[in-house]
Every structure is written in C-alpha cells, then in structure tokens.
Amino acid sequence: MNKKAAQRDDLVDPKVVRQGFYDKSKRSIKISVGELRVGMYVSKLDRDWLETPFLMQGFLLECQADIDTVTEYCEHVWVDAVQPTWVPPEERSSLPPAKKRTTYTNKVSARDEHKHAAGVFREARRLTKSLVDDLRLGGVIDTTQAKNTVKACVDSILRNPDALLWMTKIRTQDNYTAEHSFNVCILSIALGRHLGLCESDLEKIGLCGLLHDVGKIRVPPKVLNKPGKLDKKEWNMMRAHVIHGRNLLLSTPGITHAAVDVAYSHHERMDGEGYPRKLKAAGISYFSRIIAIVDAYDAMTAKRCYAPAMSTTKALKIIYSERGTHFDSELALAFIKSVGLYPPGSMVELKNGMVGLVLEANRERRHLPKVILLKQGSEPLKREKIVDLMQIENGKLEEDYLIRDTLPDGSFGIFVGEYREKGLIFKN
Template sequence: MDFNEVRPGHLKSSEKTIKIHISELKIGMFVSKLDRPWLETPFLMQGFTIECLEDIDAVAEYSEYVWIDAVAEEWIPPEARASLKTPSKKISYINKVDAKAEHARAMDTYREARRLTRTLLDDLRLGGVVNTEQAKTTVKDCVNSILRNADALIWMSKIRSQDEYTAEHCLNVCILAIAFGRHLGMGEADLERLGLCGLLHDVGKMRVQSDVLNKPGSLDEKEMNIMRAHTVHGRNMLMASPGIPNSTIDVAYSHHEKMDGTGYPRGLKSSGISELAKIIAIVDAYDAMTADRCYSPSMPSTEALKIIFKDRGTHFDDRLALEFIKSVGLYPPGTLVELVNGLVAIVFETHSKYRHLPKVFAVRKQNARLEKNVAIDLSAIEAGRLDKSFLIKRALNDGSFGVFIKDYRELGLVLN
C-alpha cells in the first residue's frame, strides 16, 4: 500500500522508519529524523509532517537525507474526526514595523491594558458585571499592536508579578491568543473575538475564595471542586454582563475540557468543544506553565511546548497544538537564554526563516554583568558573520544568573 494514501474514516499511524534522499520527499510524509542535529535547524522539533512544497524546500536547505515514518491505516470514529477538518483559507500577515520600532508603543499598550484588566477584575470581585466596551477596547488595542509586530507585545507578556497572577494571566492569554490567531491567518474581527475570549476566560476565579485560589500547596478534593467551579461562575458572570458574545461565554465555560473527554465541567469530547475553546485551552496552559504560580515554579518555554506536544490529541487538539508550537517557536520574545560561549541574553525578536536564531540582547557573561547591553542578530551565523559559539545552548528560567525580565522592562529596553 502507498502509505500516502488514506481512506475516508482512517488515520495514518506509524509502523517503521525509512531513510530516503530529500529528492524522494513528498507532501504528506512524516519526517522523524534529519541527518544533522535538529537544534542546528529552524525546525521546532524532530518530527513534522510535510504539508507543502515549501516544507520540502526548507528541509533541503539543511539535510540531504531524512528518515520518514512509513504508516498503516487506523480507523477513527466519526466523533473524533472533527479536529481533522481542513482549515479555511488563511490571511497572510507581514510585520508593518520591526520589534524595536513597536516596542515603545507596545509598552504603553501593555501598561494601559494591564490597568484596565485589573479594574475589570476588581469590579467583578466586588459583585459588578463586565464593562464590555472597556474589555473590547483593551482587546482592540492589543490586536492593533500585534498586527504591526507581534514580538513587541509578546515580550511585554513575559513580565510577571505573582501577587497579580490572575489579572496578568488573563491579559497574557489574550495577547498570546491573538498572536496565535494571527499565525493561523484569522481576520481582524476574529482576532478581536478570540482576544476577548482570552481576556475573560478566567473571570470566574473572582468567585473562588482566596485561600483556595492562592493556596501554595496541593488542593484536596473539596478544594479542587471549588476551583473547578470557576468555569461555571465564569459562564454565569458573563451571561449577566450585557454585550458579551456567546462565544466568550462558551470559552469561559469550556476551556478546561479535553479532547479525550476527561476535562471539566461537562466531560466533553473533541467534537463537542468549539475551536475558540480549544485555542484558549492551549494558550492558557502554556502561559500558566511558563509563569511562577503560588504552588509551582515556572518552566522554560521549551519545556512547556514539550508537554503540549506530548498531550496533543488527548488533552489538546492535535492540529492546533502543533500549530501553536510553530507559532511560539523555540525561543519566543522575552525568553532568557544562555549561548554556547557563555553569554546570557534575552530574546528580543524572532526570525521568520531561522526560528532557532532570533535577535537577542546580551546582558551578562555568566556571572559578570556586561557594561552595555549588546544587540546580536543570531541569524548572522547562517551567513557566516558569526561563529557557532553564538548558538543558543539552552533556555533558562526567568531569574537565572540574576537576570529578571521584569527589571529590563521597568528600566526600559536599551540596545547598543
């Protein structure tokens, strides 16, 4: 059987790995291994499906031989096929300005959006309703910034304060969801709809008692049930607020549902969960994992993406999880990294072609602070203008080597 042919109602599953020359690579094949270390390529992980001719060209730039998975057919039930639908035509966006030019505007946007988000949640905590127009204005400002250049506002979303976790988490999910929606090719109106879902997805936590919400240790069964009730509270609060779209109410109610039906509050399976809820579920989990929480320290972006990859198809929608990993990249803006040569740097702007070689600004040489923050475009490695000692060795947790992203945001980003 030709392993690129799949009958209706069947899904391809891996059987064995075959080494082939890149000239034999075809659309639909799953590349499981390259003939060079994957960290020296722009591919996010060692394992991806060839979806178009451009993917073949990209592989050919880095490898002569690849290993592909030969596959057999596996029947899947109709209710699980909903996530396999072909996405509608995408809108292609280009950055209107570079990240440095957008930085000052993004900082103003983020500060105002954070202030409005705090006010919005405080009003709900005191028994009020959502100021819908205020929420929509906040989202629209974020959409405008991300359409100009997503990297600048994503950099701002790395700023954390554990004392204000819920407010900052809501805003960050809004920002990251809009950026993901841009990657998916959504139109501007859909981006605003998605952003509002992100901003308001956790409003129900304003009805959860603080000793449970902020408990530093594990929750017992009773406390877990109280926490899980935030989805029901969120639905009810948004239903009582005038002008809130039904899609936003649904996401607040459904963003903890899982593809395999083990989520809450209703135990829905994939076919019963909306596309927007599936998106917010991924973004919500990613932002939570990369933040310091009262019961769990943050983890590097790369580790969070590995968990999302592992849980795709069971916890998260398979297609959207893979797209999210592509969207975020190995080193998103605001990521603290250590280079092979010992420099400690903060990622400032991603590179569309070389995702593993972003623009960074170096701030330390391990334990010694540099006199000046030095901007480095790591894509120069591919052009031979930088040696390979400038490759990224690993992503670090915020605070490693005494470098805190928040300090650089508050001092203002200075590049020399």
C-alpha cells in the same frame, strides 16, 4: 415524507450523516442554548420560526457564528440526540468551518510598534486589573471597557504582533489572575492572526481570552493562592471556576456566546478527560481549543503560588507531547510555530555558560537568534554585548555560543521588564 422533513434532509450533508453528527432515527432533546455545540442539528426552537432569521425549519450548526445567532433569539432549543462521541479527533478538522482565511502582513516595523504598544500594554493591563477588582467587590463586567481593551490589542497585533507578544513576558508577583487573563488575550489574538482569522473573530477570541478565567473571582482566595497541593474538596472548588465563569457571563449584557462557551469549556480535553463535562473532541468549540492551548502555555511559563515558572522551550515541549490527547493537534502545532523556538525577550543560557536575552529572532535559522549577553553564569559581564549567533555558521563565533536552554524570567536575577524600562527593544 412531509415537507418539513424533506427540507431537513435537504440541509443535511451526507458526509455529516456518515460521520455521526446527525441521526434522524434518534429523538430530539431539549437543551439550553449554552449547551449548543458545532455539529448539532437544531430541529425545534422555543419560539415560532417566523420570529427568527432562519430560513428553514431545522438546520445544522456548522460554526460558532450559527450558535451565536441562535443564542440571540432563543433560550432553549431541541436538537436531535446523538451518540456521546460524535467524531474522533483525527476525522474532524480543527479549522473553523465556512471561514475564509485572511493573509496578514506587518504594517510597521517591530521597533516602530514598540513605541505605540508600550502605552497600549500599560493601559490595557491597568483596565484588566480594574475589571477583576470591580468583580471581586461585587460589581459587574464593564462590557464596553473589555471590548475596547481587546480592540486596542487587536489593532496593535495587526500592525505588528511582536511588540505585544514579548511584553507578555513582563511578569509581576501579584495580580496573577488579571495578568494571566491579559496575556491569554494577547497570545490568542496573535495565534488567531497566524491562523488567518478575520478581524471580527480576532476581537471575539481576544475577549474570550480576557474573560476565560473570570470565574476564579468566586473561588476562595485561600484555595486560589494555596502554595501546596489541593485536597479533593479544594480541587472541586477550583474546578468550579468554569461554572462560575459561565454563570457570570450569561448574566452580562452584550457578551458574545463564544466567551460564555470558552469560560465553561477551556479545561475540556480532546480525549474527553477534561472538566466539567468530559466533552470529547467534536463537542469542543474551535475558540475553546485555542484558549486551552494558550491558557496552559501562559500558566506554565509564569511563576505561580504552587509551581515555579517553566522555560518557554519546556512548555512548548509539553504542548507538543500532549497534542491529540489534551490539545487539538493542528492548533498545537500552529501555536508552536507562531511562538517560535526562541521568541524575542526569551532568556537563554549558552553552552559556554553565558546568559542573555534574545533581542531578535531569525526566521531562516530559528536556532541562531541575536542575543544580548548579560552574565557569565551568576557573574555580571563587565560590559554587556550583542552577538549574532548566525556568525557561528561562518566561523566568526565558536560553537560553544550555541543555545543550551531557555530559562524562566527572573533566572540569575534577570528580569525582562527591567530591560524594557531601560529602553531595550526586542524585535523579530
């Protein structure tokens, strides 16, 4: 065995070999760096090894950071050929490799953060719309603006995530793509915080969320906004947005490779039934798995041209039912836990027919939040009142005050944004 081969064998974990990541009997194949995935073994570069920071000639891609480093120095590499399905989902942890989790605590109360987050929300949403509009007019992505927008969101969510999270419930009837992209940015950062990702990774995942659907600006508006079912040709045009997104971001200076990968891969599925490449679980990056869940949740809970908005409960039930097939099982459960059963700002209908908004979640009794009651069915109450559903347990409230269901924003003519403008504060 020559020296290089010995070095390569020393780098390969026997467990990785058994799982099927690395098969030294296979030949190497040349691929672009945009096709690299965690678990691949890089055996050759398109430049001399001495021109790169890599210590060994041949190495395993263990995490997204490894891919980002390769992308900085190369356009093409050679990887050892492997079978199409490397590792079944149940054998591969969804936790990012070689990452130490960070434990976060709220730095300020939700009430205090609301005062600051309102300004962050307005400005960030304006900048997101500007970014999308500029691209539609043939401009380029303002990388600095995008990163600053994400940084402001990360700072707010690190102080207290509740303020920005419930603001994602404020919907408008236009600018769906920009609004959706911004919401996915916020939700993905909040999930990343819940998962214990470091601050730099929170900024990275936030940027991935902000730009994940950027390719939709290349989809004809008549297809993007069609209220009915898409025909085969239109569906292919819609699916092509992931390719357009990848190409747009590849040509954008200063964009992390993770954002390129997510734009290309956020519609892949764990069972290999996604698009555009039908990747199976082990071929889908950690960030792409996160964005896939958050993207689906925000889309389902928004009113779209072709479908009404779902309640948060129904959307979470779908994510739960499709864990392990469509979505990563561990991340799906983590997302459901981070969002909560009745998050602040949720519209709920009680068993007695009253309708209101969740003001404050209850960590110990998640099914018994604090609610402001606004209507009895479709009729406004003469006087709005706040009830703490915890009082059901001590007999001070009847059991017909239990929550029957959650409702989409706008149901019964109630919009959470209008109550925010009135100064109503929602908190955890």
